[in-house]
Amino acid sequence: MLKDLFTPCLILDRGxxxxxxxxxxxxxSKQNIDFRPHLKTAKCLEITKILVKEFGPRAMVSTIEELEKLKSSGINDFLYSVAIVPNxxxxxxxxLSNNCKITVSVDNIxxxxxxxxxxxxxxxxxxAVIELDLDGHRSGVRPYANDQLIKIGxxxxxxxxxxxxMSHAGESYGLSNAEDIKNCARNEADQTLMAAETIQxxxxxxxxxxxxxxxxxxSGCKNAGxxxxxxxxxxxxxxxxxxxxxxxxxEIALSVLTSVISYNKEIDAIIVDAGWMALSRDRGTYSQETDYGYGQVCYEDGTLIKDVIVTNVQQEHGIIQVRKGGNAELxxxxxxxxxxxxPNHACATAAAHSSYNVVNQKNQIIDVxxxxxxW
Amino acid sequence: MLKDLFTPCLILDRGxxxxxxxxxxxxxSKQNIDFRPHLKTAKCLEITKILVKEFGPRAMVSTIEELEKLKSSGINDFLYSVAIVPNxxxxxxxxLSNNCKITVSVDNIxxxxxxxxxxxxxxxxxxAVIELDLDGHRSGVRPYANDQLIKIGxxxxxxxxxxxxMSHAGESYGLSNAEDIKNCARNEADQTLMAAETIQxxxxxxxxxxxxxxxxxxSGCKNAGxxxxxxxxxxxxxxxxxxxxxxxxxEIALSVLTSVISYNKEIDAIIVDAGWMALSRDRGTYSQETDYGYGQVCYEDGTLIKDVIVTNVQQEHGIIQVRKGGNAELxxxxxxxxxxxxPNHACATAAAHSSYNVVNQKNQIIDVxxxxxxW
Incomplete structure (x- = not known):
């Protein structure tokens, strides 16, 4: 029973x-291409093992901790995503070992x-791979900076x-329609191929x-090369x-289970025991068409409660209300x-917890x- | 040497x-009053021991984990801050034991x-204590809700x-001058005393x-009672x-040590290895007179670099730039x-890490x- 769990905690729907x-x-599988899952979202040995079984023994990591804690999953080809610093x-x-090849990324000579x-x-x-900066936002060499590319190469x-x-179309998270995403995917591939050609x-x-x-x-965008x-x-x-x-x-597989503390009639709010410590402060939907505050609220069984969201968070308190302009009654x-x-952002919300309570379709806990x- | 630490990590200035x-x-000490430190910021046994020595064996906690992990510090009187849920x-x-008295807070019958x-x-x-809601923002009984107070009491x-x-003037974090804070402190005391009187x-x-x-x-506001x-x-x-x-x-004792990945000339930015995972996504200074983005940048020795702040974060990347309108050169x-x-908010930034590297005035590491x- 979910009710027996100590709240707040993570629920992961296995199905x-x-x-x-x-x-x-x-x-x-429709493309003749390898797939490399990024382990930074889950940071979990059991999930990594599932990924190895499905996609083979390669993975991306964002920390050395991921590499060290997850290499027993059978992965033998790690790509470390954050451009490396010497220390x-x-x-x-x-x-490093015969069973563990590690590739880092660099963006400067x-x-x-x-x-x-x-x-x-x-x-x-x-x-090492060269990290490319496609959108001019952070680390990486610009794909048209031929001299720099060749020098490092x-x-x-x-x-x-x-x-x-290596490139990453970080800009894609700011899009909201299929056409733009396809264009972004095409651009990601084209720019990367252009830089690869320069090197070759x-x-x-x-x-x-x-x-x-x-x-x-x-997006399913295909690109030879x-x-x-x-x-x-x-x-x-x-x-x-x-x-x-x-x-x-x-389709969202992750949620935070939280207990109702009380009902605040004065502001029409349910006060729960999941604050920013449990949900994160991520407000990634703020600039999207539908702003979910700090998260969309569901019943215990996972059924969505229309227009009911977490409107505010403190360290260990969440404030649940009907969204502004919402028709629903709380x-x-x-x-x-x-x-x-x-969650708004699964990586950030998962990071607030130390385990996943894995449930089946009947919301029975089948694994922890x-x-x-x-780092 | 701080340079030898694996980044990102926390630095705590002991002085x-x-x-x-x-x-x-x-x-x-100028008031005839007990002081109860809140352990939710530090969540650290060594710091708790210092607090016990200075203020006596009482503390506030925001999780049961704090209570369990910190009771060996000598604290025998815990107050659990988040209004309790039955499970x-x-x-x-x-x-509970003869050496460990625990008080929870309740806000409903x-x-x-x-x-x-x-x-x-x-x-x-x-x-139990009754939690009062002074500003109508979350859990707690309103201080003038006499029937409810007496019923619960x-x-x-x-x-x-x-x-x-028990009350907490959460609104005080939104203020910015001494007069307003004094008024807020007076109000916090007055409202709480009024409710206590009702009960008595x-x-x-x-x-x-x-x-x-x-x-x-x-604020130093004194209140008999x-x-x-x-x-x-x-x-x-x-x-x-x-x-x-x-x-x-x-006076800020906490900082995050981070390594420079590279220098992005195109956007005049230093890219570092501290993103929201290391700094948190807290933007608490956003609505204040000085907005520090995701944090104020300092040299390795802690000297502030004027007008240089973390303007953006991704999971493991921080983007450091001169603030908009700032006169400094990067x-x-x-x-x-x-x-x-x-950090903007010490509680949130500390929560991203598992240890404090404690340094002396010469920035030598004297403790971890x-x-x-x-929870």
Whole structure:
């Protein structure tokens, strides 16, 4: 019984998780391409094992902690997504083995040179891709910065440390219709292929050309020359992804179980024990057509309560109200009854918890899976 | 050397922590009143021990996890801040002992009755205060709701489970000048005393009349009849509290150490390895006079870099730029150099990490203290 769980806690719907994984598998299988799931969303050994079974022994990670805690899943080819800083090489090297190849990403010549020095002085072979910056928002080399690309590529290739090109269409999260997402996916592929071509023309082999974000990966856009697609949040989905249009709200596999503390008649609000500590402060739906506040509220069984959202959060309190302009009436719940909240952003909400309570279609708890944070 | 730490991670300045504790102690010691620190900010055994030494064996907690993990500090009088839901009583009762008295808060008669039933059926004496809602924002009984107060009070008092009144001037975080904070503190005390009087006139003893928030507690407002003051974030302080006006930026004891990934010339930005996972998504300074984005940037030694803030965050990336309208020029940092980021909200930023790297005035690491999350 969900009611017996100590709240707040995470509920993971196993059927929806499986469906979401099948959904991307069916898209990827239509292309002659590898799929590399991003482990940063789930940070969970059991889920990683499912992904290895479905997609093979390769994964993307956002922290070395993920790499260390999840390598027992059978993954032997890790790609570390955050462009590397030199003082992390030592710890990465400790995880190298015949059964564990690790590729980092670099976006500047200084770090590429450090990687080469590290190899020369320790003999530890940490491979690298060049991170591309498609939208000018953060780290990465611009795909048209030919001199920079070739300089970094040659520096790494001389010692056989170069693997290829990596990009991520982060802009896709800001879109909301299929046409724009297709265009974004096409652009992601085109720009990455252009940069790969620049490198190849300079006589450097590009074995790996990897792109992806959940929206663009799900768009089904095909591109010869791209060797690998990546995505992460697809396994859980969330309200932001439903706003982007790549899933329906009913496909969201993750929710937070919370207990009703009391009913505040003065402001027509239900006060619950899930605040920003349990839901996160993510407000990713704020700029979307439907703003879900800090989350969409559901009954204990997962049935959505129309127009009822978490309108405010404090550290350990959530304020549930009918959304502004909503037609619904706020149902009454007794202190101690439980509700479920669908997250704006699954990565952020999952990060607030240390385990998943896995439920079947009847909302029976069939597993408890640990998850972790940290770097 | 801070440079040797694996980034991102928390830095806690021991000298500033001690000063901040002294600051509130000097205010409290001028009043004939107990002080109850809130452990939700630090969630750390070593810090709790310091607090016990300074203020005695009483504390406020926001989770049962805090209670369980911190009772070995010597605290024997816990007040659980979040109005209780019945299914948490079992676990609370397991922590009761001659050396551990636990008081919960209630805000409705149904939960008060559950507490009494629990006592009658198990013999476990969990005491309770009535939580007051001063600003109509979340849980709590309104201080003028005399019938409700007396009903709950009598229900608990019949079995000697009633301790008193608890309130929290949450509104004080939205203020920004000393006069308003004093008024808010006066109101917090007056409203709470009014409710306590209502209860006492009904023949119920009010042993505990506890109020507080960091801004109102630091205001030095004196009130006969109030038995206890509470505060939490005062020990670290943060940018929000500096915006409220109760500390200076240089008093902030907590920061996040982060490594420079690269320099993005196109958008004049430094890209670092601290994103929302390390800084939190808290934007508490957004509505204040000075908006610090996702945090104020400092050099490795803690010296503030004027007008340089974290303007955007992704999961594991922070984007550092000169604030809009700022006069400063963005200094150049090589990939691998480290910076420090002062948090908007210390509770949220600390929650993203599992330990504090404690430094002395020379920025030498003198201790590593564990912290925890969870409920």
């Amino acid at each position: 929806k998780l499986d469906n979401n994984i099948r959904k991307i598998k069916s898209i990827v 992390k090489l030592d710890r990465i090297a400790k995880n 200084s770090t590429a040179q450090e990687l080469v020095s590290f190899y020369k002085s320790t003999g530890n072979r940490i491979n 040659k520096c790494l290739d001389e010692f056989d440390l170069f693997r290829g090109m 023309k300079a006589g450097i082999n590009c074995e790996l050309v990897t792109i992806g974000s959940t929206p663009t990966a799900l 791209i060797t690998e697609l990546r995505a992460g949040v697809f396994m859980f989905f969330d309200l932001v992804q439903s706003g982007v249009g790549v899933c329906e709200v009913k 149902p009454y719940f007794k202190p101690g009854e439980v509700l479920r909240v669908l 899976w640990d998850r972790f944070n940290g | 500033k922590l001690d000063n901040n504790i002294r600051k509130i102690k000097s205010i409290v 948490k009583l079992d676990r609370i009762a397991k922590n 149904s939960t008060a009755q559950e507490l009494v039933s629990f006592y009658k059926s198990t013999g476990n004496r969990i005491n 009598k229900c608990l008092d019949e079995f000697d489970l009633f301790r008193g009144m 006139k009904a023949g119920i003893n009010c042993e505990l009349v506890t109020i507080g928030s960091t801004p109102t507690a630091l 109030i038995t206890e003051l509470r505060a939490g974030v005062f020990m670290f302080f943060d940018l929000v509290q500096s915006g409220v006006g109760v500390c200076e930026v240089k 200094p150049y940092f090589k990939p691998g150099e480290v910076l420090r980021v002062l 203290w564990d912290r925890f999350n969870g």
